[in-house]
Amino acid sequence: MAGARCQTTGVESVIRGSAQILVVGGGPAGSTAAGLLAKEGFQVTLLEREHFPRYHIGESLLPSCRPVLETLGVWPKVAAAGFQPKGGAYYFWGPEEWEVRFKPGQDGSNAWQVVRSEFDQLLLEHARELGVEVAEGVTVRRLEFAGDRPVAATWTRTREPEVTGRIEFDYLVDASGRGGVMATRYLKNRRFHNVFRNVAAWSYWTGASQLDRGPAGAITVASLPHGWFWGIPLNDGTTSIGLVTGRDSFNQRRRELGSIQAVYHDSLRECKAVSDLLADAKQVTGVSVEQDYSYASDRFAGPGYLLAGDAACFLDPLLSTGVHLATYSALLGAAAIGSVLRGEVTEDEAWEFYAVTYRRAYERLLVLVSTFYESYRGKEYHFYRAQELSERDWEGLDLQAAFDRFVTGLADLDDAQQVYQRVKQHILGASSGDPNPLANLNRDHERRQAPLRPEKAIEGLYVSLEPRLALRRAAG
Ligand code: FAD
DSSP: OOEEEEETEEEEEEEEEEEEEEEOOHHHHHHHHHHHHHHHTEEEEEEEOOOOSSOOOBBBBBBGGGHHHHHTTTTHHTTTTTOOOOOEEEEEEEEEEEEEOOOBTTOSSSSOOOHHHEEEEEHHHHHHHHEEEEEEEEEEEEEETTTTEEEEEEEEEEEOTTTTTEEEEEEEEEOOGGOOOIIIIIIEEEEESOOOOOEEEEEEEEOOOOOOSSSOEEEEEEETTTTEEEEETOOOOSEOOOOOOOOHHHHHHHHSSSSHHHHHHHHHHHHHHHHHTTTOOOOOOOOOOOOOOEEEOSSEEEETEEEEEGTEEOOGGOOOHHHHHHHHHHHHHHHHHHHHHTSSSSSSHHHHHHHHHHHHHHHHHHHHHHHHHTTSSSTTTTHHHTOOOHHHHHTTTTTTHHHHHHHHHHHHOSSSSHHHHHHHHHHSSSEEEOOTTTSSSSSSHHHHHHSOSSSGGBEEEEEEEEHHHHEEEEEO
């Protein structure tokens, strides 16, 4: 195997000069895809810009991550890592309050609130143990193409840009997160939705109280006229407290109040549910800000490459769906690449399956998040009106189909409109009956949605987990 030999402050390091699969980025999408492919015996190199453990936002996980982490073989490590078990969510939504309780597994919690630096490191180390060549502190700077197909990458050491190398590959998984190497530098095909043009501002507190109601370890979500707060208790003794608000009102208030910190604190004062939790607490970090606009690339896959996790699409954090989408897309992508490399399906078939399946999962959640915002009883507030899917959103993303799949997926009823009414009623608090779309974000529900059985095939293919991770053809 060819190797790029680099002299770094006297320490020689070698990164392969070629690999079957190059994964860019070692977040949940990258390490899951890389680990699953290495487990199947493929030769995988993963290049990660940072040295882990590195900070990342996105701490509240859904139970739907569990099946993928089990397939990867990392679930026992996650369960033993000492993270805060997450019993569900508690909502203060306009004048209403309600809770979502996740079903625990027989062996304990199905979901966790995680310190992401620790969680992501655990996944990356696991990928390394499965045989992935992992290089940290290495930034992919440039991709080379043969026609439309990426075939090689040039990298540099992040802290020593003079140290550089080149790696050739057969397949590329771009899991570079919101930076999105392929989508932003080469494909330039990211579309931002009209909805969810929001800004998030958050910091960490010690000494916060636990919520006195709802499931243990729940995420607290509390609305304001111009946005909402999350409160996530973490096992390191801190609580993550974040504000999500509209871009324009955020900028205007920042001008009026003079700083981001002032906007954050002013909003906290307006939010009794969360400020009560912080009565005796101390803010221990500055306020971080992210424009958490929602977007999707026009294409999730093309010749020789797949976009996974946030590199493909991003959704407003209201329902904590990011890590679920990252790990789910990694599972789909690993099954697709593995089957292509083994000659079981053509690249075109596998890519079509991947792109359609990941987009459906994303759009279904997009509809759910929007429906949730729509349920807020306070439509006089611009923020909530701005979260309704616009005509352009509906047209551009085939959201009507996504909506139909979403509602029919909930209850397997034929009458989508009837289910929609029931979903809305439930969210509005008028009924406590099933189906509960939020509690349904659990592993069983997500499994039912996923093409894991021949009858659930998409584009004639489904994912089989046994005896190996692969795409299989549905008979007929
Ligand atoms: P990332 O985790 O971002 O990983 C990408 C990796 O690629 C990074 O480590 C980066 O260093 C590396 N990289 C980038 N460019 C290069 C390059 N050129 N070369 C090499 N490496 C590179 N999700 C949840 O599930 N729950 C939540 O509660 C939640 N809250 C959120 C709140 C906010 C405000 C935001 C913005 C997001 C939130 N999310 C949440 C979303 C979640 O953070 C992401 O969806 C998730 O991290 C996506 O994982 P990923 O692996 O695709 O990308």
